[in-house]
Amino acid sequence: MDEQRAGMSCYFPGCNEKGTTKEHxxxxxxxxxxxxxxxxxVKSCKKHNNDKSTNDLYVLAQICMNASPSNRAREVFQERVAPQLSHNNDMLRRMLLKGAFKVRGGVAYPVDHARFDEFFTALSCGLIYKSQKAPLPSDYKVSHIYHRFISDADAERQALEAGIDRFYDGKPLDFMSFGxxxxxxxxxxxVEIHGLPGFQGSITIVHKFFGVFKVTSMLTRFVSRKGGDPM
Known part of the structure; x- marks a missing residue:
């Protein structure tokens, strides 16, 4: 895809539709x-702009609740989320309360990880497009680590996530300054983006909201061995 065509197309990987709207x-x-x-x-087709819009406030509400009272989280919740709780027959309120249960000292709200994954995949792809003026190539797999959520992963997985958190805690090294x-x-x-420029390898994106809510997005490039089997 040449630069002129890339500038007209939707930012989302694999989408060949024209970017007729703007995705923030x-x-x-x-x-x-x-x-x-x-x-x-970034330029977006209508589908990839509108499809994620229902996730935005849900994700923001969860981030604010997990970051409050630090920094601006409580203020943003009151200004941007609270007025929307009763709209559309309390849709957002019902989404947040779904599966809620009492715990000592309050209430716990389960997180819809599918919504979070959709949101952070779109956000990561938008950041890549903005930095590189090209969409993420199709040979990348995207996954996310949500460091503030209580994890039910086994000890080995928790240790791995903690190691990733420490390794990418800071500015990218000069040779891994992706954009x-x-x-x-x-x-x-x-946000900090770690990776070899020009899509030469895997990419790690570290998002931080209100200075405390941290998400690490792992954009892993799969290289095929001879014969077509993935490594």
């Missing part, structure tokens, strides 16, 4: 009114 990364709903200095956009999307509102959202 992160979504506008994550920023208080008057503080939208960080409204980066900078030029984010500005660091009190709301920051």
């Amino acid at each position: 990364i992160p979504p506008r709903s994550f920023f208080p009114v008057g503080e939208r200095l960080q409204l980066l956009t 900078n999307p030029d984010l500005r509102n660091e009190r709301i959202y920051t």
Whole structure:
């Protein structure tokens, strides 16, 4: 895909539709009114813009509840999430309360990991497109680690996630500086992208919201052995 064609196409990997709308990364709903200095956009088809819109407020609400009272989380929840709780027959409220159960000292709210995965895959692909002016190639698999959520993974998996967290805690090394999307509102959202430029290997994206809610997105490139078997 040449640069001119890439500039016209949707940002989402594998989509050949024209980018007729603008997708905000992160979504506008994550920023208080008057503080939208960080409204980066990529071209998107209608499907990949509208399909994820129902996830945005759900993910924001969960992030705020898991980050509060740190930094701006409580303020953003009150301004951006609370007014939406009763819209569309309490749809957002019902989504958040689904499966809730009492625990000592309060209530626990189960997380819809499928919604989170869809949201962070789209966000990661948007950041890649913004940094490289090209979509993520099709030979990458995307997965995410949500460090603030209580994990029911086994001890080996927890140790692996903790090691990944420590290794990527900081600025990328010079030779792994994949690209900078030029984010500005660091009190709301920051991101670091680690990877060899030009899609030469796997990529790691470290998202941080309100300075405390951390998500590591692993974009793993699969290289085939001779004969077509994946490594």
